[in-house]
Amino acid sequence: MHLRLPELGEGVHEGELLNWKVKVGDIVTEDQPVCEIMTDKATVELPAPFHGKVTELLAKEGSVVKVGQEMLAYEPNAGAATGKEPKKSALANAPAPQASVPMSASPAAIPYAASSASGSGLAVAAAPSTRKFAREAGVDLSRIPGTGPAGRILREDIERVLGGGTGAVSGGTPSIAPMVLRQTPRTSITAGAPGSEERIPMRGLRKKIAEKMRQSKDHAAHFTYVEEADATALVQLRNQSKEVAAKYGIKITYLPFVMKAMCAALKKYPILNSSLDEEKQEIVVKKYVNIALSVQTEDGLMAPVIKDVPNKTILELAKEIQEIVERARSKKLTMDDLQGSTLTLTNAGSIGGVFATPVINYPEVAIVGFNKIARKPVVVNTNGREEIVIRDWTYFSISLDHRVIDGAIGAEYMKEMIRHIENPALLLLDTNGS
Numbered sequence: 001m002h003l004r005l006p007e008l009g010e011g012v013h014e015g016e017l018l019n020w021k022v023k024v025g026d027i028v029t030e031d032q033p034v035c036e037i038m039t040d041k042a043t044v045e046l047p048a049p050f051h052g053k054v055t056e057l058l059a060k061e062g063s064v065v066k067v068g069q070e071m072l073a074y075e076p077n078a079g080a081a082t083g084k085e086p087k088k089s090a091l092a093n094a095p096a097p098q099a100s101v102p103m104s105a106s107p108a109a110i111p112y113a114a115s116s117a118s119g120s121g122l123a124v125a126a127a128p129s130t131r132k133f134a135r136e137a138g139v140d141l142s143r144i145p146g147t148g149p150a151g152r153i154l155r156e157d158i159e160r161v162l163g164g165g166t167g168a169v170s171g172g173t174p175s176i177a178p179m180v181l182r183q184t185p186r187t188s189i190t191a192g193a194p195g196s197e198e199r200i201p202m203r204g205l206r207k208k209i210a211e212k213m214r215q216s217k218d219h220a221a222h223f224t225y226v227e228e229a230d231a232t233a234l235v236q237l238r239n240q241s242k243e244v245a246a247k248y249g250i251k252i253t254y255l256p257f258v259m260k261a262m263c264a265a266l267k268k269y270p271i272l273n274s275s276l277d278e279e280k281q282e283i284v285v286k287k288y289v290n291i292a293l294s295v296q297t298e299d300g301l302m303a304p305v306i307k308d309v310p311n312k313t314i315l316e317l318a319k320e321i322q323e324i325v326e327r328a329r330s331k332k333l334t335m336d337d338l339q340g341s342t343l344t345l346t347n348a349g350s351i352g353g354v355f356a357t358p359v360i361n362y363p364e365v366a367i368v369g370f371n372k373i374a375r376k377p378v379v380v381n382t383n384g385r386e387e388i389v390i391r392d393w394t395y396f397s398i399s400l401d402h403r404v405i406d407g408a409i410g411a412e413y414m415k416e417m418i419r420h421i422e423n424p425a426l427l428l429l430d431t432n433g434s
Contacts, residue, residue, distance in 0.1 A: 238252060
């Protein structure tokens with residue numbers, strides 16, 4: 001009998017097989033996760049709707065599997081240790097899946113691949129970034145007890161070993177560091193010599209990012225407009241808000257203020273909150289504002305969505321941003337967290353950079369880039385007199401789809417948005433950011 005890929009959600013017709021959690025010969029129990037599948041929406045674990053023995057894996061890790069495609073062959077009831085009958089399911093030997101199977105709440109878009117540890121032949125579960133860190137540190141992952149979910153090895157486990165700790169080994173046990181550090185002789189590598197290059201498969205989240213960026217560049221006619229802004233009043237307001245926010249356990253950043261300014265400018269220029277239906281040749285202007293926020297995680301860039309931004313207060317937005325960023329970095333995002341955006345905000349200011357030319361989050365038609373705020377001397381006109389003063393200064397970038405947005409409209413939108421950045425008290429007048 002065969003396990004077919006079930007329906008994974010509305011509008012989802014295929015997924016990438018990140019890794020198998022079983023191998024040929026394994027006895028699988030009902031509801032046991034057999035593999036991880038990544039779709040455009042999220043990463044999910046696929047549970048077995050049967051009890052039996054795996055006889056063949058019909059799809060390779062890294063391949064794209066269509067809904068209804070046979071993935072695994074099994075012998076039902078083989079090796080069953082209980083008298084429990086396997087659950088009958090439309091997934092097994094059905095001409096096509098008729099209903100979705102329940103999925104575990106696997107973190108959205110986080111590819112954990114089981115890879116063979118060098119020299120051991122044993123499969124270990126660890127994130128790509130963790131494996132890279134171990135490889136560079138000369139650590140044999142197969143000898144480290146993982147403390148993550150399902151025994152996954154975390155970066156902290158490796159750091160504990162490198163620091164002379166004992167990982168998950170009970171107290172009093174000698175350090176296992178000498179056992180896991182590979183004694184690899186140092187050699188000089190000539191450019192172009194065998195082993196002087198590393199090839200990393202484009203899988204999981206990195207593959208999805210590449211597909212989305214290529215899709216955006218292939219479809220949207222990008223152009224970027226940059227404007228500077230005096231952020232002095234914004235810095236002062238944010239500093240004053242910190243104490244209030246702290247009473248509620250909220251860490252307030254500049255992002256909720258920027259989001260409200262984006263919404264305020266959309267009132268005058270709603271065309272930026274739209275998408276282009278290429279098939280019907282219609283511009284679809286959204287009457288709601290859901291802002292996707294670019295978040296860098298150890299596995300790659302993600303864009304979880306803050307919903308209904310105009311109708312939330314600065315503190316409400318700050319709390320939601322804090323929570324969704326934490327979920328993204330702890331790999332706990334849901335499908336709903338990643339859907340429904342109408343406009344995107346990307347923030348590289350915490351890293352640095354004067355301005356950037358961000359890639360549009362297609363099929364949206366605009367993405368706003370918020371860059372670093374720095375103290376600098378500027379010329380200001382005070383009562384008809386020019387003078388040099390120190391101000392908090394920043395730059396905003398906005399990339400637009402020129403098929404939908406004219407340059408003048410993009411510039412006017414940015415001018416209106418910056419008016420609210422430079423006069424942030426306007427953002428507090430009502431919940432709609434006007």
